[in-house]
Amino acid sequence: DQQVKQNSPSLSVQEGRISILNCDYTNSMFDYFLWYKKYPAEGPTFLISISSIKDKNEDGRFTVFLNKSAKHLSLHIVPSQPGDSAVYFCAASEGTDKLIFGTGTRLQVFP
């Protein structure tokens, strides 16, 4: 059973606009959430994270929002740039050493 879900396999956004990537989870015990970005032929790289005690974390163009009651988090990228084109994975942990990853969303930013 998939505990972390990314229901949109792909997203296409025009350069300069906002990209919104969504992630839903089922385990209410998750206490930390992360977003990773993956380019082809490279390993994933950490992008941004949020603790369950917060509802928002911002880092430059990237903001993650957490809605615990809805068990939903989202990543906002503003403004989107062509270099943001990649696969984005959300991940969650329950205070253990394991991360549970979602299935990924492929973002394409076009000029």
Added chain:
Amino acid sequence: DVKVTQSSRYLVKRTGEKVFLECVQDMDHENMFWYRQDPGLGLRLIYFSYDVKMKEKGDIPEGYSVSREKKERFSLILESASTNQTSMYLCASRQGGGGADTQYFGPGTRLTVL
């Protein structure tokens, strides 16, 4: 700069062969992980290790084993490769325990089993 290296970028093996995938990190990290990435399934944890000679099963350990004889090296072993093990294999390392610490990934090994 953080570095996780994997022994091969591409590997082609035949069904039934024993396959070794090597991962080395230079950050003196305690924890190391092996994942596989498949389309539509995301990253799934195969095995992880807290420390030298210690290992824990992840979500999909069947058909795999691991070895961690030195802190910097974590090996994934396919005892008898099968076609359903064709995948992208990703190694990662992390300093501490808990999800708050960032995992650093290697570039991946794309394994094809014929």
